[in-house]
Amino acid sequence: MTATPAWTVGDLTVHRVDEILLPPATGPWLLPDATPDVVTGQDWLRPGFADEAGVLRLASHSFAFTAGGLRILVDTGIGNGKERANPAWHDLDTDYLRRLTDAGFPPDSVDLVVLTHLHADHVGWNTRKENGTWVPTFPHARYLTSRTERDFWAGYAMDAARAQMFRDSVIPVEEAGLLDLVDVPAEGVEVAPGVRLVPTPGHTPGHVAVELTSRGRTALITGDCVHHPVQLAHPAIGACVDIDPEQSEATRRALLASLATTDTLVLGTHFAPPTAGHVVPHEHTYRLAPVPTGTH
Numbered sequence: 001m002t003a004t005p006a007w008t009v010g011d012l013t014v015h016r017v018d019e020i021l022l023p024p025a026t027g028p029w030l031l032p033d034a035t036p037d038v039v040t041g042q043d044w045l046r047p048g049f050a051d052e053a054g055v056l057r058l059a060s061h062s063f064a065f066t067a068g069g070l071r072i073l074v075d076t077g078i079g080n081g082k083e084r085a086n087p088a089w090h091d092l093d094t095d096y097l098r099r100l101t102d103a104g105f106p107p108d109s110v111d112l113v114v115l116t117h118l119h120a121d122h123v124g125w126n127t128r129k130e131n132g133t134w135v136p137t138f139p140h141a142r143y144l145t146s147r148t149e150r151d152f153w154a155g156y157a158m159d160a161a162r163a164q165m166f167r168d169s170v171i172p173v174e175e176a177g178l179l180d181l182v183d184v185p186a187e188g189v190e191v192a193p194g195v196r197l198v199p200t201p202g203h204t205p206g207h208v209a210v211e212l213t214s215r216g217r218t219a220l221i222t223g224d225c226v227h228h229p230v231q232l233a234h235p236a237i238g239a240c241v242d243i244d245p246e247q248s249e250a251t252r253r254a255l256l257a258s259l260a261t262t263d264t265l266v267l268g269t270h271f272a273p274p275t276a277g278h279v280v281p282h283e284h285t286y287r288l289a290p291v292p293t294g295t296h
Helices: 026-030 036-040 096-102 120-126 147-154 160-169 171-175 245-259
Strands: 006-009 012-021 059-067 070-074 112-114 127-130 133-136 142-146 179-182 189-192 195-199 208-214 217-221 265-267 276-282 285-290
Touching (some): 006 208, 006 217, 012 096, 120 127, 133 171, 245 276
Parallel strands (some): 112 142, 142 179
Antiparallel strands (some): 006 012
């Protein structure tokens, strides 16, 4: 047994590597349509996913597991010491790397880093500062993201904050020759045994979710196609930073419909503890039925 929260999916053990719980102001900013009335109308969200006043709980974490002999990390959080416009992300000093190491994944041992998309709170630990320079945190890993994703940002008129994020967390990985761009067809693409990237566009054009399969069991790491379980009950609720809100909603509705008829374990990249569960029908839409750590 390990102190790191983890779930079993067939032969895989998926560890949640915590960075920080996000402040209460995150919910109203990120999901403005998830008003207190909307949130308190879903009793099942409490106490884990929302408080009694209808304030959403959100978190930043990664998922780490071994598949096909490869030690894999999905998304790298916000990072330490990064200059960010969002005060909740600015100049953090967390124990993330110690937690990652305690989970059995010291940085030098990681073989593959999968980036669901290129937003600041998903790429931050791509790099760490050494002698005043941002260098890859995982020097022996290949970093993967969708080719559509990288190509989109290459042609995007970035504001200063986003340009800073690319300078400190994406470009150093590219310059080190460690970033691989993956073509992701509609049916998805396998990037390691039992690990498949699934296109889930809308939040960003090249956004992917990550599907894990082992011994007939399946899990799905959401990235940001779903930010919070309240969106299961109200799939029309989108994030203020969705590039294409209509596409994001359509993706979310299709994904939830496909999951509700299965026992797929859903692992939310921003879901506060209990973090994981099954999508089940509820009042004409869905809810998340939590699954305790150590089980699936």
